[in-house]
Amino acid sequence: MTHGENAANPFRQPKAVWAVAFACVISFMGIGLVDPILPAxxxxxHASPSQVExxxxxxxxVTAVAMLVTGWVSSRIGAKRTLIAGLVLIVIFAALAGSSNTIDGIVGFRAGWGLGNALxxxxxxxxxxxxxTGGFAGAIILYETALGVGIALGPLxxxxxxxxxxxxxxxxxxALMxxxxxxxxxxxxxxxxxKRRESITEPIKALRHRALATTGGVGLLYNWGFFTLLGYSPFLMRPISPQQLGLVFCAWGVLVAVFAVWGAPWxxxxxxxxxxxxxxxxxxAADLAVIAIWWDSKATVIAAVIVAGAFIGVNNTLVTTAVMSIAPVERPVAxxxxxxxxxxxxxxxxxxxxxLVSPDGNAMVPFLLGAGTVLAAAVALSTVHRALDAADRGQTQQPERNELDEAERVDELRVGAGVGNED
Known part of the structure; x- marks a missing residue:
């Protein structure tokens, strides 16, 4: 990372970038949007908590699995058409979810929404x-800002x-989408x-690279704790109105945004x-353990949920930056x-x-599990410590265009020799 990248203003961007960033805000609103209405x-x-979850x-x-084909699609129809396809799907399936009269229908339409979200x-x-403009670091900060603002406004x-x-x-x-x-x-x-069409198997094959597999695993582990809190904590705050739940998660989302944009870089x-x-x-992990121990104290749960926004904001920015910095594959594949x-x-x-919640509503086990997975993320991260330090010093580079062109020529030679390709 150069000094110029550090000094650049990540919010001084072309109109096209702001258009995509605005769409990102609305897309990320969809993550926390349902939180305030889960109990309702x-x-x-007449659905159980597990059905609602x-x-x-x-x-x-569905978003996760569909991620595997996004590069294959965008390398054939272009980035703009892929974005448009994703947005169209979200508009359609969000409206269908709103029109559904059953929990199963909403769950199904949320799956279609997830497909559009992945694209x-x-x-x-x-x-x-x-x-x-402003380089890679500025772009990540802008993206995580959109995530934070979306997560803050979604519950509100x-x-x-x-x-x-x-x-x-x-x-x-x-409507917003x-x-x-x-x-x-x-x-x-x-x-x-x-110029190069991505193979549909590239994202899976990329997991053969230890750095990417490890940082992806770190993301899985900390997201387990993150979404345990996001998905189940509303049930621990009952009785509370949708507006009050929205304010709690708005405060949480504000901390996500503030620490993603300013806290993490500092x-x-x-x-x-x-x-x-x-x-x-x-x-x-300590914050999740507090919820596990005092799960029946609404005030404690609310305070712990809001404070968690700071930790999640830092995680989102730094783990995403780490993945995109040390992964030895193209950034879209990473x-x-x-x-x-x-x-x-x-x-x-x-x-x-x-x-995992007991019949009497005791939520200690799932939140202790969430705390444990977040601690496991720290342990997994330690195995790529040197690579992360090198990335901080600007010593890790993505594959150069000429290297990728050479790889493409090798594939062409393999096809010509009758070996075949992977598309």
Whole structure:
């Protein structure tokens, strides 16, 4: 990383980047949007907590699996068309979720929403990184800012619209995504199809690289703790209105954004990426342990949830930067691979948490499990400590274009020799 990258203003960007960033905000709103209405959905649709938690599971697991094909799609139709396809799917399936009268229907439509989300998220990160001014670090900060703002506004919007109708949050996101779709169509220039078509197996094969597999595993472990908190903590705050739940998670999301944009870079500059993450994982695990021990104290749970936003903001920025810095593959492939691994953890955690809660509502076990997975993330991270230190010093580079062209020529020779290719 150069001094110029550090000094550049990550918020001084072309209109096209802001259009994609705005769409990112709306997309990330979808993650926390349902939080304030989870208890209400459970009550009004006569669904158990585990059934309601499937709203997260279907959404995030489908997002994870679909991440594997995003590069294959975008390398054939171009980044802009992939973004548009993702946005269209989100608009359609969010509206369908709002129109559904059953929990199973909403869960199914959230799965379709997750497919659109995967096409959009993986491609949007690549577009922002390639189009943003201020270098790679500034692009990551801008992306994580969009994540933080989206996560902060999602519960607030969900709480307000959910107080009117359980359908309101879904229709609200559909309408906002339609606006983002129009902005992307108008402001984002046409993007050429990449010269090299990505194989559909590349994201999986990328896991053979130890650095990427390890950092992806770190993302899975800490996302398990993250989504245990995000998905199940609303049930520990009952009785509370959707608006009040929205305010709690808005405060949480504000800390996510503040620490993603300002806290993480400051801590990284002072302590380095690995040391910052070690301390952050330990603090986040302690926060989850507090919820586990005092799960029946609504005030304690609310305070712990809000404080967790600081730890999650730091994690989101530094783990994403680490993955994209030390992965020995192209950044779009690294993004898809990392997204696949980490969202698997995020998707399964809320459902597993609901199953581990005892019949009397004792939530100690799932939150202790979440604390344990976050500590395990710190241990896993220690195995790539040297690579992270090297990346902090600017000594780790992504594959150069000429190396990729050479790889493409090798593939062509293999095809000519009758070996075949992987597409």
């Amino acid at each position: 959905l459970s009550s009004k649709l 499937l709203l997260f599971t279907s959404y995030l697991v 959009f998220i993986a491609t949007s990160l690549a577009v922002i990184v390639s189009s943003a 919007l969900g709480g307000e619209l959910g107080s009117i109708s359980r359908r309101g949050p879904f229709f609200g996101v559909s 339609a606006i983002a779709l129009v902005a992307t169509l108008i402001l984002l220039p046409s993007t050429p199809r990449p 801590l990284k500059a002072r302590f380095g990426t690995p040391r910052t993450l070690y301390g952050n994982f330990v603090l986040m 993004s898809a691979t990392y997204g696949f691994v980490r969202f698997i953890g995020g998707g399964l955690a809320p459902f597993v948490a609901s199953k």
